[in-house]
Amino acid sequence: MSGLMKLDTEAYKALMKRYIETRDEQSLYEIEQASKAFIKNNVLPDEIVNMHIQSLQDLYPNLSEDIQYSMNFLLEAMIAYGIAHQEYQQLREKQS
Amino acid sequence: MSGLMKLDTEAYKALMKRYIETRDEQSLYEIEQASKAFIKNNVLPDEIVNMHIQSLQDLYPNLSEDIQYSMNFLLEAMIAYGIAHQEYQQLREKQS
Numbered sequence: 001m002s003g004l005m006k007l008d009t010e011a012y013k014a015l016m017k018r019y020i021e022t023r024d025e026q027s028l029y030e031i032e033q034a035s036k037a038f039i040k041n042n043v044l045p046d047e048i049v050n051m052h053i054q055s056l057q058d059l060y061p062n063l064s065e066d067i068q069y070s071m072n073f074l075l076e077a078m079i080a081y082g083i084a085h086q087e088y089q090q091l092r093e094k095q096s
Numbered sequence: 097m098s099g100l101m102k103l104d105t106e107a108y109k110a111l112m113k114r115y116i117e118t119r120d121e122q123s124l125y126e127i128e129q130a131s132k133a134f135i136k137n138n139v140l141p142d143e144i145v146n147m148h149i150q151s152l153q154d155l156y157p158n159l160s161e162d163i164q165y166s167m168n169f170l171l172e173a174m175i176a177y178g179i180a181h182q183e184y185q186q187l188r189e190k191q192s
Binding site: 012015016019020023027028031032034035036038039045048049052055056060063066067069070072073074076077078079080081084085087088091092095 | 141
């Protein structure tokens with residue numbers, strides 16, 4: 001994991017932890033804003049899922065294997081979206 | 097949920113169930129292919145996370161609340177990516 005991605009994952013995890021504990025709308029608003037910043041910083045959608053997996057593993061080290069495997073499955077489903085997202089960024093750069 | 101989305105969710109859930117049970121590479125290959133088809137059918141990345149949530153709820157009705165809330169959080173993080181993905185599709189249509 002790159003240094004920046006590690007920082008992003010820490011921020012994601014902290015915000016997710018707060019949301020799970022408090023279930024407040026404010027955390028959801030903040031992740032929505034963070035998400036827009038991630039897009040600006042060229043973070044791909046499959047990298048978000050990866051951050052999510054890392055965060056779950058850190059917060060719930062005893063998470064059932066089934067759920068862990070289900071998350072691998074979601075990551076695999078998101079890879080094609082990551083590629084599409086990259087193409088989108090390239091198209092936009094060409095146009096600007 | 098639209099009829100098509102319901103069908104997609106059933107396919108996603110069946111494939112995820114098989115992967116969790118067998119942990120075979122074939123299921124991962126199939127979801128990768130299905131994912132490309134979802135993109136062609138204008139399914140957005142946040143809709144994939146939504147299918148994932150529905151599938152988890154169906155397969156694991158006793159899933160812990162923490163994990164359910166963590167998935168809401170991921171969904172919220174993916175919404176901006178859904179909007180970006182739509183913009184990408186529109187750009188591509190303009191170009192073709």
